[in-house]
Amino acid sequence: MQKLSVFLGFVPWIVFSVVAGPSSWMWAALAALVCTLVLAVPDWRRYRAISVLDAAALVFFAVLVVLALVLDRATLQPIEDRAQLLSSVVITVVAFGSLAVGRPFTEFYAKHEVPQEVWSTPAFKQINRVLTAVWGGVFLLNAVCDLIAVSGANTDLFNWVIPVVAIVVAVKITAWYPEHVKNRIAESTGAHEASRPPAQPA
Template identity: 40%
Template sequence: MRGLLGFLPWIVYAVVATSDEWRWGAITGLVIAVALVLLDRRAGRGWDEMVIESSAALFFACLTVLSLVAPHSPLTPYGPALVNVWLAGTAWGSLAVRRPFTLGIARTMAPREVWDTPQFYRVNVVITVAWAVAFTVAAISLTYVLALSPHATTVVVAVKVLSFVVPAAFTAWYPKHVRRRPAAG
């Protein structure tokens, strides 16, 4: 559950931001992200445990500046898609540098003796890919929906919820599946 707290700034932004007043969503997301990073660092958490929180702080800092400097930017209606573009970039980027963003979080929940095993790393690669794919599909879907029907709130909310719930459910299920697999064979 600790790992899911890192998504709080993104979730609050989704609730607070509207196409007319995205500044408050950006500012709120920034405040929550910075608070999470500061609290996590104070609690002794490493940067590898805070990839999503750190990414959120950077994203919302940039978005806050953009929303204040250009409040009527043509990007305004695409805020939900931008979130998923950024999250997809974070997930795919963590894979590109061979440090899946789930790895640090998983280490807080797994015994130390499994941290350096190929299976532990592979499970985190698969889970991170699931998140990356979900974010990518959501970014494409939201861009398409918002371009064609900017007021399709129900569809936008459904895509945002699914892009979080599906990989979260997979994250909970997959490690258990992998642990059971050898026993079944």
């Protein structure tokens, strides 16, 4: 699986996280919604399907945009104060929810990188369960950081340093783990073949 294809699914959420602030979250939601459409429309045209991340982003950011248009500033204050936390919670629920129902969200991207005959193999399933769990952990960590930042803690550390480091680690795992599993299977297959007795001549 190419790490870039997975990372693209996070772009709208990253855009929202970077742009959202006390007075800019509605523009951040609009920008994230546009990014989601830019990513989802080509996928729909090509595969007649979109990723669960894009589906969740379309709903979440569209709802935020509508709320910003129809509600007054005082009513929107709780959302304004916790916009980044809300987005982190939503994407965490999406990631672990996809894992709980047996449809890890990374499978959508992985299926575009490998032949269809491997989609049902144990290795393919294992790789995507692990990678989805890794990214779910990153999203959960980001949600915790957002919660701590809302309480007034060191905002640079919890808004930037920890989340960025976690994302970098997850990207590296996404690039490394599939190859690690493939190499382990190849080594296991080679050892099994080497242990078989030679065929007896007829």
